[in-house]
Amino acid sequence: MIELFTADTPNGKKISIMLEEIGYEYKVTKVDISKDEQFKPEFIKLSPFSKIPVITDHENNESIFESGAILIYLGEKSGRFYDQQDRLKVNQWLMAQMGTIGPMIGQHHQFHHYNPGKSEFGEERYFKIAKRIYQELDNRLEQSKFLAGKKYTIADIATWPWLARHEWHDIGLKNYKNLSRWYLEISNRDAVIRGYDLYNNGSKIPTL
């Protein structure tokens, strides 16, 4: 059994979606980051930077932090969505999500959604970067069905939850034809629908 320590955020949803996709039995343990539960000493032992998500694999008592590392672990363990022969491509798109897409769109959330009016510089900077990311993803998906190639992989699973916050971005996902096609195709997967609603409170995936 896998225990998933998480909050209902894009980084958290990556892992509930992956666990649903591979059909593993798992239990969600909520970490309320709005109440600083991530700073509890017992959680910092699992996650040195006090961030969700973390998993504990109770089969071998291994705990893993960082969503990219967790996706790789589950991909290798299950033999799904991380094929050996595709790893060079998958790793690049996964690292692009971890290093650019998530952190930059995360800043756009901070300035544009949570704290509008506090910093014109921050709002403009991250709006522009987030728009560029939409365009770059759209360009990639014009040539390729999924991010790493023909197959749906952990790189898509890592990236999709960030686009699922598109209503916060005010960029207009529907204007990006290839990105919209990819977004909708993944949105229709049963495992994604279940993993998106990781707190079982009836959360529905936003449409275009």
Ligand SMILES: N[C@@H](CCC(=O)N[C@@H](CS)C(=O)NCC(=O)O)C(=O)O
């Ligand atoms: N690079 C990390 C980022 C995780 C992350 O930023 N988690 C946020 C929630 S989405 C968090 O735990 N924030 C609490 C904090 O920083 O205090 C990963 O991908 O796992």
